[in-house]
Amino acid sequence: MISHKIVPNISVDCVVFGFDFEKLNVLLVKREMVDEKSGKVLILDHTLAGYHIFEDEDLDSAATRILKGLTGLDNIFLEQFGAFGQLDRVSSPKDKMWLDYINQGFADRVVTVGYLALIDNTKVTLTLKDRDVSWFPVSMITDMEMAFDHKFLFYKALEALQRKVKVEPIAFELLPDYFTLSQLQKLYEALLGTSFDKRNFRKKVAQMHYVIPLKKKQQGVPHKPAQYYLFSREVYEKTRKGRISFII
Amino acid sequence: MISHKIVPNISVDCVVFGFDFEKLNVLLVKREMVDEKSGKVLILDHTLAGYHIFEDEDLDSAATRILKGLTGLDNIFLEQFGAFGQLDRVSSPKDKMWLDYINQGFADRVVTVGYLALIDNTKVTLTLKDRDVSWFPVSMITDMEMAFDHKFLFYKALEALQRKVKVEPIAFELLPDYFTLSQLQKLYEALLGTSFDKRNFRKKVAQMHYVIPLKKKQQGVPHKPAQYYLFSREVYEKTRKGRISFII
């Protein structure tokens, strides 16, 4: 049984990424905050999904709970990317406003633990009945006003994602169970902001025995249909070489 | 001006690694804890250097403060490796004892933020006048009793170190300013628990233009003296290729 007594000075924020076969997107939430002193309601348009942790809850559970509440899904890829104390979070003069806000006792977070979530867009769209949650292209974040330290957290999450994607097969979490090689390539290009030679990319993938071709092909496309592939984590775990070139 | 009012439910623990040219070591601290209720003094022999954060302090500053207090040094390599809520930290039945201890209100930490510190052994030995702080070989930790969740944190830190060392040139933080190639090789072997072919290792290092040979040689050794080398972070930053093979 979980007590819903919150820990007032610790919160978890989730940076949720999705991929629509064209570009990378983030899930942002419209939030209403009630100032407990004045009773005024503040509406914050673009915030990360986040909440305080409960007293008898660990951090991963808090993040899982938040994502379940948001998407209805509870087997989402979720990984901590950092903990941030209040002074860390002042990254631009505008954010200073939110620091003041916190210091005035409006909000009393001291530490925020950031979680990176990767979700399969095709699975979640149906569940999103709530109008207050929507996708925004990652490229749009630069010009977006975000409350608190959320812009800072977003960029930290993006950096972590770009780092991890080079070293672990987590990008597949952003794709449906079956995907084509062009989709996979577009995903990596969107993630890393580069472009790859098609033949060389496919040669690399061919060496990854955990990316397995299926018998199925695309249907209803106005061009030659592509073959579907599947990512097998089991095969990955068995065949990984563990060698990630820096010194070895 | 820093207030010394501590935040009771957030602490920072530092896992400090050192290298003695033979093996990897960790710095452990003997701690006395006073149970505020009974007044009994508990002596904990092997704990990580850690403390609560102060109210107006960010996490990095807390870690820096703790390390400065411990070693006298304040330009030490320091990097967060994770935040852990209380349920995360129960890794073995023995640790359960400490969870109870926390739950009884003896200690009321809810979140611990772990920091990985790498220090140049040769610089710090002199400063360590305090008898309550000493080095232990990393290989000895398995058989060691450690209080709280510190054994768990230690292994998390070691994993983080082994991961990072493959991808970033942080191992040099464990060596003196001038070092020989054999020392560098022994360090990597100690860090990763493997061994390398001398010629191939040196071929790799030769391609790292940020590892720069000096004119100086070893003196007073009973064999052919080795050449000293130097790690230049500037050169590293300028010449890094940023390519860490997973997909690219």
Place this chain on the structure above:
DNA sequence: GAGCATGGTGTATATTGTACACCAAGAAAA
């Protein structure tokens, strides 16, 4: 059946990884 859009393939060259063994220099001991 022509046009269009995407799917899918191969080869030559450069770079990097890997396996492997011997001489060199200096200090210490005989």
Place this chain on the structure above:
DNA sequence: TTTTCTTGGTGTACAATATACACCATGCTC
């Protein structure tokens, strides 16, 4: 002063991987 000991330092052949690059195939639409 010679020998021995210990560590320092080097090169080559072969395999694997990375990179650059251009064309035909398939299935739909008009």
